[in-house]
Amino acid sequence: MTAKVSGDANEKAAVQAVLPPKDWGPEVEELRRRRTYAKALGGEEAVARHRERGRLTIRERVAGLVDHGSFQEVGTLTGHGKYDGPNVTGVQPAPYVMGLASIDGRPVAVGGEDFTIRGGASWSGDRKKGGQGGFVEDLAASYRIPLVNLIDGAGGSVTSINKRGHAVFPGVHGFERSVELLGKVPVVCAVLGTAAGGPAGRAILSHWSVMVDGISQVFAAGPPVVERSLGQKLTKEELGGPQVAVDLAGTIDNRVDTEQACFAQVKRFLSYMPQNVWEMPPEVACTDPVDRCDEELLSIVPRDRRRPYNMRKLIEHVVDRGSVFEIQPTYGKGLITVLARMNGKVVGIIANNPMVYGGAMDVKAARKQIHFVELCDCFHIPLVFLVDVPGFMVGRDAEAAATLREGMRAVYVGLQATVPMYTVVIRKCYGMAGMGTTDKNGLDLKIAWPSAEWGSLPIEGGVAAAFRRDIAGAADPKAREREIEDELRSMASPFRTAEAFGVEEIIDPRETRPYLCRFIDAAQARLRTTLGPKAKYGVRP
């Protein structure tokens, strides 16, 4: 249709109305509006209720975690649209926000449930956004970048039977991706609300997890289910607050008191991790002198064998100043696991804590060591064992808890690991637990302090069993037992083992830092030339 040109203003306006727009302005305007719907989350009221409970929204969480302005959202427009004829009047966003961002300048995939929309329950679009698998996990796997899950979802609901007309088979596609990621890129899960079922399970499938006091609980099932099943009346906090989930059970690794502290810890953890298993862990410039030989180390171990000492202080004297990040500080306290740096290079420290059962390995300590060894092995982080272990925990309770089995698992996992390990015997190194601190697959470099002592079992106790007849036949059995003990102890000096090259070196405790730094520096070529995923064979006992 051709328009007639005329001087009449009304006619001119009428002609313009039928002409198609010259550009995509109207659609871009709709896009802007749709983005506004996404930013509104579950609406003002729901967001206000969420904040009243002392919790940040998912968008605030992402902003608090990642480098300023670095969040590039993916799937902004997802949700349920409302229409007036052909025109959209609103969209209830999908209860999951995710995308690409950067942390300390390095790309990460980040996502989390939006609790303000149906409690962050799962959403069924054509493609899953995240939670268990989904785009955000595909992004991490495909681009080989770390994944951060900000978990605040209640998981499945029986109401879905109503909607679908059938019961959903447990498990969704996506969990296999979550498993695959654990061998490829760092996965961090922060529990920032009440997580049950799927989201709780997802939190466990991580290299490191954290929860926030007061707002986070995690359990297989919440109070109503527990009361119905077992008749136990418990609050959410009693069932899955950090005192249970972190301190007692070790289900989640670390606890912090605010969401801000949580984001800081996530960043800190990732600062020790490579982007993926094909890359080296990030090295930083070291300002702490490599040859720093702290005088305190000479006297830190008391001469009296009955007296323990502060292993955490010992660690601080050895590693780069300010580089300590402790994993699971409140669980399995007989063992200390720390990410740290030596001459700027990332190391994993595993130290026995003599303050707790003399450093004996119990089920919890074994479990903690297993995860930490696998974490460091996976990401090519050398391990330093600071050894003071009298052996596996003994006694009826320990046997009933399967200490022997869990302890041997720790030994098994250690013997499967191929990352360089350094054994530094501070005091006791006995039995299977002692063997588990050595690098049998590698150089097997074992150094010791003069305070070191070792054997297949401690002399006390061991003598009574091995010399039973000799002792029983003596005029004064007690005296004879002591006599044999003294005799054996005189031969237990670490210097004698060093003569036989059964231990590679005895060092002045003050030399520990320079000695280790030297060997860790030298192992870098080995690490660089053996990067990549690690296949694991065999059956863990």
Add this chain to the structure above:
Amino acid sequence: MATIQIKAEVSGSVWKIITQVGETVEPGSTLMILESMKMEIPVIAEDGGKVEKFTVAETEAVNEGQIVAVLSK
């Protein structure tokens, strides 16, 4: 005034109580020594404060996580 409960980190027995009720202790001070696994394990007041009471006596057995002293601050 906040009260601080001091818990035993290990099971064992109370060997020596080395502070007095009413005494003000610095952060990191040893309140008492337990005997556990043939080792002398100090019970440490991380935050410090005034010792209000001991809930155990010397030679008594203690369980892991048991409250052994109460401090105020």
